[in-house]
Amino acid sequence: MDRFVDAFLNQRVIDKYLPDILWGMVVTIEVAAAVVVTGILGGLLLAALRSFRIRALNVLIVLMVDVFRSLPPLVMILIAYFGLPNVGLSLSGFTVLWLVLSLVLAAFAEEIFWSGILSIRKGQWEAARSTGLNFVQTLAWVILPQAIRMTVPPLTNRTIAITKNTALGAVIGVPEILMQAQTAQSFSGNATPLLLGSIAYILLFIPVVAVGRWLETRFAWGRA
Amino acid sequence: MELFVDQFLNFEIMHQALPLLLRGLGMTLQLCLVVVPLGLAGGLAVALICRSRWRAVRWPAFVLIDFFRAVPPLVLLIFIYAGLPFAGIRPSPFVAVCVAFLLNTSAYYGEIYRAGIASIGRGQWEAARSTGLNSFQTLAWVVIPQAVRNVLPDLISNTVEVVKLTSIASVVAMPELLYSADMARSLTYNPSPIVAAAAIYLALLWPCVRLLSRMEHRVGR
8 A cells, every 4th residue: 555655646756746737737728728719610610601502612611521520630640740840841749739639629510510500490591581681690690599509518528528639749749737747757757647647637627527517408409 | 742742642651651551450440349349338337327226326437437538538548558557557558558448438438328228218118117028128128229229320429439549559559550650650751651541540430420420410400
């Protein structure tokens, strides 16, 4: 038992490396917030563009969405981080992580918003247009507000799942929680930082998971 | 443009790396054949435990589900692979990946089954029991088959996520598809092998994603 405490809850190691882990939490929150904002806005924009039903554009959107839903994020991260510098485009690890995860979230969010838009009955479009609203006004003031309400639970769950991928940043040197924990673990030769890192993630994400659970019952599909 | 093709779509290098990539693909498929059934079975167990009559059984199950949904799978994997040796347990990369995936995916599959079972009305239970089936038979032959059908899109979608997730095994030096591709990249100083690996993932998963998006939009309408 003593050995266990020494390896996983070592007070000396905690004192020394806790600031690093806390700093990692700040970086994780920064990337996560940036990804959530750009990813969801990007998805909403794509879904809105798709409702214009311009054939060539929609083929492109569907293609993009399919590709970003099919590829593992780590594969795209490695291509962007190790590949792009060879063609003269060096992006920082932070930028690569943000860009890739935003694109992935945008792809999933587009699908969810589009399902929401499709679920609004045709009569809503017709009624809004007949009151003199133009297409964009109808989309913005009548269709999207109803569609978005229904997409809250699936979108929340998907957003949480994708935001957790910020841990992949450790592979390309983004100083987020996991990276800080691994570095501290190898410097200290002790597993305590890994436990601290896990606890940091739990502190960050348990509230979000709980809110997601609550939203799921509050905005259940089809009740809107 | 030529530089781009040379760097990302260099067929010569892709061709050289192909045997390595195929071996990696074999490993990825093997891994999927282990972790997907494990997750499906673990998830079902979790969903049934969550329906237990006793609160002392139900509560810890819910806490564990939320716990494993809050920890990123890569963190769990690193903890098992790099942390447990300090407690005297030394899992091989394969075992570490399987354990991490079992814990993570059971939580996700469990939530899906739970929603499915909840979608089956009381009448189905009562009708099945009144024909003389016991409660285990009711669950196995009446409730679960209908529940699975109701949440099939979610089950497929989660399975696609699990297959994609196997790529993180590369971080603990397990020679699956992405690891092999990255090794070929560092040997050739050219990212084309990873692009080839991406193409393989795409070929595997695109049909599933297409199918899913059709299913989802039908449900949405």
